[in-house]
Amino acid sequence: MTDASPDSRAGLSARAIAKNVTSNYRELTAAAMILGIIQGVVLNLSFVYASLKLGFSIGGSTVAAIMGYALLRGVMKKGTTIENNINQTIASGINTAGTGVVFTFPALFLLNAQAVAEGREPLVFDALPFLIAGVGGAILGVVVIVPLRKQMIDLDRLRFPTGVATAAILKSGKAGIGKAKLLAAGFAISAAVKLVMASGVLNGIWIGTKAEPLLALHGGDMLDFNMGIIPLYLAPAISVSLMNVAAGMLAGRGGLAFFVGGAIAWWIISPIAVNLGWVSANPADGLESILYGSMYSNMLRPLGIGILIGGAIMGVIMTFPAIKSAFVSLANAAKTSNSGDGTATSDELPLQVLVAGVAVGMLLFFAAAKLTPGVSVGQAILAAVIGTVWLALAALIVAQATGMTDISPMSGMALISVTLMMFLLDKNVLASMVVGVAVCVAIGQGADMMQDLKTGFMIGGKPVKQGIAQFAATWMGPIITMGALYFFWSTGPNGTGGFGPGTPLPAPQAGALMGIVEGLSTGNIPVDKYAFGATLGVVLGTAPVAGLGVLIGLAMYLPFYITLGYGVGCFLQMGLEKWKGPGFYQARLVPFAAGLIVGEALTGMGYTAFQIAFGGGGGGH
Amino acid sequence: MDSKIMIQIGRLLFTVALLAAIATAAPYTKWEALTDGLDEAKVKTGALVDVSSFSGDEDPKQPAKLKGYLTQALLLRDIKVIGQKDADGNAFSGMPEVIISGRLEGKGNEAKLQLTLSEGAKVRTIDVATDKAFPKTANAFWLSALLAAIGGVLWRRGVVKNAKAEAEAMVHDESGEGNPFALLMNLQAPLEQLNLDFGDLDNDSILERVDALIEEFIDPFTEARGKVTETLGMAIGAEILIDVAFGERMLNRVWSAASDDCYEEAVISLLPALDAFKRAHDKAEHSVGT
Numbered sequence: 001m002t003d004a005s006p007d008s009r010a011g012l013s014a015r016a017i018a019k020n021v022t023s024n025y026r027e028l029t030a031a032a033m034i035l036g037i038i039q040g041v042v043l044n045l046s047f048v049y050a051s052l053k054l055g056f057s058i059g060g061s062t063v064a065a066i067m068g069y070a071l072l073r074g075v076m077k078k079g080t081t082i083e084n085n086i087n088q089t090i091a092s093g094i095n096t097a098g099t100g101v102v103f104t105f106p107a108l109f110l111l112n113a114q115a116v117a118e119g120r121e122p123l124v125f126d127a128l129p130f131l132i133a134g135v136g137g138a139i140l141g142v143v144v145i146v147p148l149r150k151q152m153i154d155l156d157r158l159r160f161p162t163g164v165a166t167a168a169i170l171k172s173g174k175a176g177i178g179k180a181k182l183l184a185a186g187f188a189i190s191a192a193v194k195l196v197m198a199s200g201v202l203n204g205i206w207i208g209t210k211a212e213p214l215l216a217l218h219g220g221d222m223l224d225f226n227m228g229i230i231p232l233y234l235a236p237a238i239s240v241s242l243m244n245v246a247a248g249m250l251a252g253r254g255g256l257a258f259f260v261g262g263a264i265a266w267w268i269i270s271p272i273a274v275n276l277g278w279v280s281a282n283p284a285d286g287l288e289s290i291l292y293g294s295m296y297s298n299m300l301r302p303l304g305i306g307i308l309i310g311g312a313i314m315g316v317i318m319t320f321p322a323i324k325s326a327f328v329s330l331a332n333a334a335k336t337s338n339s340g341d342g343t344a345t346s347d348e349l350p351l352q353v354l355v356a357g358v359a360v361g362m363l364l365f366f367a368a369a370k371l372t373p374g375v376s377v378g379q380a381i382l383a384a385v386i387g388t389v390w391l392a393l394a395a396l397i398v399a400q401a402t403g404m405t406d407i408s409p410m411s412g413m414a415l416i417s418v419t420l421m422m423f424l425l426d427k428n429v430l431a432s433m434v435v436g437v438a439v440c441v442a443i444g445q446g447a448d449m450m451q452d453l454k455t456g457f458m459i460g461g462k463p464v465k466q467g468i469a470q471f472a473a474t475w476m477g478p479i480i481t482m483g484a485l486y487f488f489w490s491t492g493p494n495g496t497g498g499f500g501p502g503t504p505l506p507a508p509q510a511g512a513l514m515g516i517v518e519g520l521s522t523g524n525i526p527v528d529k530y531a532f533g534a535t536l537g538v539v540l541g542t543a544p545v546a547g548l549g550v551l552i553g554l555a556m557y558l559p560f561y562i563t564l565g566y567g568v569g570c571f572l573q574m575g576l577e578k579w580k581g582p583g584f585y586q587a588r589l590v591p592f593a594a595g596l597i598v599g600e601a602l603t604g605m606g607y608t609a610f611q612i613a614f615g616g617g618g619g620g621h
Numbered sequence: 622m623d624s625k626i627m628i629q630i631g632r633l634l635f636t637v638a639l640l641a642a643i644a645t646a647a648p649y650t651k652w653e654a655l656t657d658g659l660d661e662a663k664v665k666t667g668a669l670v671d672v673s674s675f676s677g678d679e680d681p682k683q684p685a686k687l688k689g690y691l692t693q694a695l696l697l698r699d700i701k702v703i704g705q706k707d708a709d710g711n712a713f714s715g716m717p718e719v720i721i722s723g724r725l726e727g728k729g730n731e732a733k734l735q736l737t738l739s740e741g742a743k744v745r746t747i748d749v750a751t752d753k754a755f756p757k758t759a760n761a762f763w764l765s766a767l768l769a770a771i772g773g774v775l776w777r778r779g780v781v782k783n784a785k786a787e788a789e790a791m792v793h794d795e796s797g798e799g800n801p802f803a804l805l806m807n808l809q810a811p812l813e814q815l816n817l818d819f820g821d822l823d824n825d826s827i828l829e830r831v832d833a834l835i836e837e838f839i840d841p842f843t844e845a846r847g848k849v850t851e852t853l854g855m856a857i858g859a860e861i862l863i864d865v866a867f868g869e870r871m872l873n874r875v876w877s878a879a880s881d882d883c884y885e886e887a888v889i890s891l892l893p894a895l896d897a898f899k900r901a902h903d904k905a906e907h908s909v910g911t
Contacts, residue, residue, distance in 0.1 A: 004884050012820035014891045025878055025886035081877040154866030155859055157843055171880070268640065269647045299647055457866075460874025460890065528759070532646035535766050539642065542773025543635055544780040546847075587836065 025080060028465040032079075032086040035071055037473055039064045039087070040094025044477055046609065047095060048484040051102040052505040061166045061451065062598045064091035069169065081170050082461045088166060089452040089466050090473045096448040097138045097477020098484075100441030104414055105130055105482065106510035108433055109489050110500045111517065127482060129371040129434050134478025136364030137391070137438035141445025142470050143357035144392040145399055146349050149453050149463055156546060158403025159254065161247040161597060163454030168594035170459050179591040186595020187602075190242040194603040197221045197240055222561050224287050232283055232290045233274045235266040235560040244562060246596035247406040248569020249589055252577070257548050258405055259567025261555025265300045273299065291559055302526040304556030305412045306533015307540065311549015312397040314541025347462040357471070362388050365438055372431045379425055387435045390420060394439055395446030400550045402447040403454070405566060406597075409557050411509065414440050416530075418517060429517055436513075441478055445470075569593075624786060627779030634772030642765035645758040784851030801845040802852075805865070805902045808838040812895055819888060827879040827887055831872055839869050853908045861901045861908075868897030 004021045026032075043060040068087040072079025108130075112123040152158045172180055196202060206216040208228065216224045221240045230236040248255055273295060366384035369375050375383070394413040402408050417439040421432035449470055456466050488505060492498035499505035533553065540549035555563045577585055815830050822830065842865060850858030871894035878886035 004888065006823070009820040014816045014819035014888050014895075017820055018888045018892050021885040021888055023878075023883065023886040023889050025881070025883050080881040080883065082874070150863055150866070154863050155846075157846070171877070264640070264643060269643060272644055273647055303643075303646060457870050458873055460870055460872070460877045529646070532642075532762055535763075536639075536642060536646060539639065539766050539769045539773060542770050542777060544773075544777040585840075 026078065026083045027080070027462065028086055028469060029083055031072060031076060032068075032083045033090060033469065033472065035068060036064065036087040036090025036469070037094065037476070039067055039091035040473060040476070041480055043091060043095040044098040044480045045484055048098055048102050048481050049488070049505070051099065051509065052106065052488060052499045052507045060095040061088050061092040061162060061448075061455070062169060062601050064088040065166050065169045066602075069172075081459050082456075084170055085452075085456055085459055085461045086465065086469045088170075088455070089469050092448050092452060093445065093470045093474040094477045094480070096444045097134070097141075097441050097474050098481035100137065100410070100439075100444040101130075101134055101437060101478050101481040102485065103410060103509040104433065104437045104440050104513060106485055106489075106499060106507045107513040107517065108430070109485075110507070110510055110514045111429065113497060113500065114514070123429065124373075125430055126371070127486070129368040129430075130437050131479060131482055132364050132371070133368035133434045133438040134441050134482065135475045136361045136368060137441030138445050138474045138478060139357055139364070139471070140361035140388060140391055140438070141395055141442030142449050142467065142474060143354045143361065144388075144442070145395050145446035145449050146354060146463070146467055147351075148396065148399070149348075149450065152399060152403055152450055153454055153457050156403075158400065158450075158454070158547075159247075159250050159406075160403045160451045160454035161250040161406040161593070162601075163451040164250055164458065164590060165594035165597040166451075166455045167458035168591055169598065170455065179587075182588060182591040183595040183598075186246070186592040186597075187599035188595075190246070190596040190599030191603040193240065193242050194600045195607065198604060198607045218288070222288070226287070231271075231274075232287050233266075233270045233295070235270070235287075235291055235564075237287060237291065237561040237564070238568070239561045239565040241562075241565055241600065242596045243600035244565040245569040245572070246593040248566040248571075249573045249593040249596075250569075251404065251566075252570055252573035252585070254547075255404060255551070255566065255570045256574075257545065257551040258555050259563060259570055261304075261552030262558070262560045262563030262567065264552070265304075265556045266560045269300065270295055291561065296559065298526065299529070300556045301412070302529035303533040303536075304553045304558075305409070305416060306530040306535075307537040307549055307553030307556060308397050308401070308409060308412065308533075309393070309416070309530075309553075310534035310537020311540055311547075311551075311553050312393060312400060312537070313534075314538045314549055315400065315547065316396070318541055347464045349464050349467040358388070365435075368434050368438065369431055372428070372434050374428050375425065375431045379428075379431070382424055383421065383431060383435055386424060387417075387421070387438060390417060391439045391442045395443045397550065398443040398447045399450040400547060401554045402451060404547055404551055405554060407554060407558065407562070408444070408447055409554060410440060410443060411513075412557055413443050414513060418513070422517075432517070437478075445474060624779045624783035627775055628783065629779075631772050631774070631776030631779055635769050635776055636772070638765045638769035638772055642762055642769055645762040645765055781851060784848060787852075799841065799845045799848075801842050801849050802905055804838050804842040804845065805898070805905055808834070808842075808898055809902055811838070812898055816891065816895055819891065824879040824882055824884060824887070828876055831876045831879070835869070835872065839865070839872070843869075849905070853905070857904065857908050861904050864897045864901035864904065868894045868901065871897065 004017060009017050039060070043063065047060070065084060065088040068079070068084040068091075072084050072087065108123065108125050112125070116122050168179075168183055172183055202217050217240070218224060222237050223240050224237045226232060226236040248259075251258075362384045365387055366380050369380035369383040369387075370377065394417065398408050398410060398413060414436055418432045418436045421435040422429070425431045449467075452466055452470070453463055455461070456463060485499075489496060489498045492503065497503065499507045499510075501507075501511055537549040537553055540552060573585065573589060576589060580588075811834060815834070818830075819827075846862055846865075849861055852858070853861070871890050874890040875887045875894065878884070878890060
């Protein structure tokens with residue numbers, strides 16, 4: 001019997017009813033997968049272009065969730081909340097896999113073009129190893145992070161602000177009119193602020209005198225509040241980004257260490273360094289040159305990267321019993337996956353699948369390295385093994401950082417990857433970039449998978465189905481992106497040079513990576529900062545405060561005006577909760593903050609699309 | 622030692638030593654190479670000088686500033702520092718227009734920094750050999766880091782000791798706010814009531830009941846979850862937290878199914894949630910010996 005009509009079930013308990021019903025609740029369906037793939041391809045192509053032009057990408061989860069809501073539920077009339085979650089899991093997976101490629105691979109085009117321009121030996125490269133590395137990275141990124149789901153989501157309860165925002169969208173129809181209004185209010189406010197900031201109408205505006213303004217807005221969304229009295233080396237600036245503040249609001253007290261890390265960097269180290277003459281901080285140079293100058297690039301950023309690594313390693317050590325428990329649980333999943341017994345292990349991806357995934361990923365990694373000119377079998381094995389170990393650690397770091405703050409330190413991890421491989425592979429640029437591509441794709445995938453799993457947790461999705469969905473489609477991301485990159489490159493004069501400095505698509509991230517590769521070739525590596533930072537990360541891990549190393553490392557890695565905005569969000573949440581009581585967070589703050597995140601993300605994306613289409617930014621393409 | 626004193630001493634040592642470690646980690650990589658002494662370069666403005674050929678004493682008037690600029694020149698490699706002036710635009714006393722531009726040549730032990738200097742500029746020997754990678758503050762850093770680690774361990778042990786001391790009282794406190802064991806125990810009755818009432822509930826009522834359970838018991842439990850592992854240890858604590866998380870996920874599935882008008886899935890998903898919370902409660906009771 002499958003009847004559960006109100007009359008037949010009246011007076012019965014859930015246990016009694018459940019014996020006589022079956023469910024066909026839609027989750028992993030063909031409709032969700034097809035829609036997810038279509039959205040993922042469109043988002044991937046759009047964001048390749050945006051990344052080459054602007055130097056940053058935007059996650060597609062919220063867009064895919066809203067479109068899924070409209071198409072699966074609105075048009076098909078049979079979509080469910082968890083089915084829409086599968087759609088957004090696939091779409092964001094394909095999109096994010098492309099991000100890892102677009103931040104790294106174009107650097108090779110630029111390095112080759114520069115070598116040719118300077119009359120040096122060209123850096124000839126074949127796409128195949130990079131394609132294989134990208135696909136291998138996409139697979140590895142998923143399989144290395146899935147075993148940590150219980151650690152990050154069940155135990156550490158990392159916030160994953162965008163994951164929470166996506167869940168809020170998926171649930172918005174039935175979450176109650178009060179929450180829906182808060183979500184809409186947050187969206188409207190954030191969208192309006194983003195629109196004003198992105199349009200640039202306020203850029204350069206000041207209060208006070210023009211020569212010495214009390215407040216001034218510059219750099220897009222950076223509010224300088226030096227008031228004419230605060231030294232610029234104390235970084236008196238804050239990001240006017242409500243998404244940033246909202247991420248802090250969702251983290252609350254748990255994210256406070258992030259703000260503390262930034263305060264240590266800019267309110268303690270910076271004055272010491274300036275006053276001892278280690279660096280100069282001439283006010284005439286302006287705030288932006290001080291924020292991004294020697295202090296940041298030679299001291300705080302490499303130290304932050306080191307702390308991130310040490311903190312993540314220590315986090316694994318300190319929570320080893322829990323991680324072991326998670327692995328035991330996965331091993332049990334293999335035995336119970338077909339039993340449908342409804343226990344905590346029956347809906348996990350079986351350990352055998354993950355082990356097989358690691359093996360396939362490493363094999364692809366090896367093949368990619370071996371196909372690169374100048375790489376021996378031994379070096380290819382080394383690249384595959386060390387690369388996979390580093391990739392797993394980097395994915396863990398990025399997933400933790402994203403979970404705690406919504407900010408991904410992908411470029412820092414790319415830098416370490418290329419540094420490590422240049423060292424291991426005798427400064428072979430191509431082989432190092434092969435690994436760099438794989439690692440960047442993998443860490444993006446890891447963070448995205450974990451964010452999607454957080455969304456899934458909040459709406460009751462099954463991790464195994466999300467894992468299958470991600471596996472089934474994510475490999476497409478690197479292929480689509482590389483095709484798009486070759487196309488954009490061919491649109492330049494004489495069929496080359498379609499992006500890079502001096503073109504409408506300056507590819508800033510690739511340009512930065514190219515500079516790093518050149519620096520590494522001359523032996524310019526801040527070894528001491530990495531070593532000291534890693535030690536500090538380990539030391540921070542001894543304190544009984546979860547994630548301290550990762551948060552402080554990330555804060556040093558980022559410009560302070562972003563950290564400060566996040567800190568304001570943390571303090572706001574703490575103040576409001578103290579004033580309004582503990583229930584206020586879930587009932588009011590979460591939907592409002594989710595609205596702020598979604599509002600800025602969608603408006604930013606819409607504005608970028610508008611600018612590219614009508615603003616003359618895409619000239620020549 | 623009393624756990625609260627351990628926490629206070631550990632936290633203080635950790636904080637102070639950590640700040641010292643961060644401060645001593647900050648100096649530039651090649652700092653040591655810049656502190657051996659400065660020489661007077663008797664060269665004409667704009668001349669290219671291999672500074673490795675000079676030796677002598679540091680300029681007593683502006684040593685720190687000069688070190689800083691040289692450091693930047695070294696680290697930024699091809700930096701062009703167009704003179705060094707104070708905030709008023711005046712050249713530094715005794716060091717008119719120090720460095721005009723800098724360029725690194727060679728690699729590793731062969732590396733030399735070439736600077737284009739003005740007449741009367743103070744420079745010093747710069748050795749950028751790779752064995753000078755760590756700053757002079759390295760020893761102070763390692764010591765501070767060690768002390769901070771000792772402080773951190775002391776702080777952590779104090780917290781664990783304190784948690785164990787409070788465990789007994791916490792487990793038997795049925796109404797204590799922020800007590801995860803009490804919340805887990807108090808959750809059982811309303812969960813069972815939801816099971817019993819389920820046949821009479823429509824989908825909207827299910828949403829309300831699930832929301833209420835999450836808001837009243839599960840969210841506060843999540844906030845206080847750290848006390849579970851502090852009290853019972855990471856291995857057992859993690860098992861309980863994983864059971865609770867599974868129960869919560871299944872309750873969320875009940876909510877989603879009800880919101881999608883799929884009553885059958887809501888019923889089916891409720892059972893593993895009930896079992897998971899019961900299992901977590903039983904483990905907690907068993908672990909503390911009640």
